[in-house]
Amino acid sequence: MSNSKRPHPSTADLNNNEIISNSPVQSKKLKSVDNSNGKKSYTIGQIKELRMLNFMCHKNFSIEFHPTSMQIVTGANGSGKSTIANAICLCLGAQARTTGRTTNVQSFIRKGDTHAELSITLANEGAEAYKPEIYGKNIHIIQRIGAKQSSYKILGENRQVISTRKETIDEINQALSISPENPLCVLHQEIAKTFLLNSDSQKKYQ
Incomplete structure (x- = not known):
């Protein structure tokens, strides 16, 4: 039997685990890894x-x-990976039921807190940019989830509020070919458990 000891995790592993686990007090920022050489630009509509707050x-x-494809x-189970997908879809206007977790968006508020806030930044550059004269190179969408209702703010590159209408987000999604409620684009963990087992093709594509 070998007497070799199990190697200790590297500093990089420890740092990664710290970021993924997320301290309840200190803000954590995670950057995706970019293994490409040379500078790349974001594709229109790319996040x-x-x-996420609370x-x-x-x-x-x-x-x-990073601007990669x-x-x-x-991360470990329960570290919040699926939470990222849920946050992206909700902030882009998807209904809570499409996550497969709940039909009440207030259920996403962190236990012990009274509200939650999501913010997403979309690239809006290039020949097919959506109303660049209004939004500029970035579109910022903020969703505030309160105990009784939720609201949106849509801002341009200069952080000026352009709209507070949910319909504006729908228009942006259509222009940038974003489908946050389409399971072929985003397949949530809870939906994946039953999606492929569903023999009714009409339900699969409704």
Whole structure:
């Protein structure tokens, strides 16, 4: 039998675990890994940054995305990976029921807190940019979830509020080809458990 000892986790592993687990007091920021060489630009509609405050298991959490075609988020069970997908969809106007967790958006408020806030930044550059004269190169969407109701703010690159209408988010999604409620675009963990087992094709694509 070998007497070799199990290696200790590296500093990088410890740092990664600290970020993923998320301290309830200090804000954590996670950056996706960019293994590409050379500078790349964001694709129109690509997520640049996501912020969560008092949302599910996260007290104060943010993640920045690089302009690459694939983003991979890793972490232990219960660390909040699925929470990121839920936050993205809700902030982009999806109904709570599409997450497969609940029909009440207030259920996403972190236990012990009275409200939650989500913020997402979308790239809006290039020839097909959506109303660049109004929004500029970035579109910021903020959703505040209160105990009784939720509200939205849509801001441009200069952080000036342009709209507070949910319909504005729908228009942005359509222009940038974003479908936060389509399971072919975002397949939530709870939905995945039953989606493929559903023999009714009409329910799969409704």
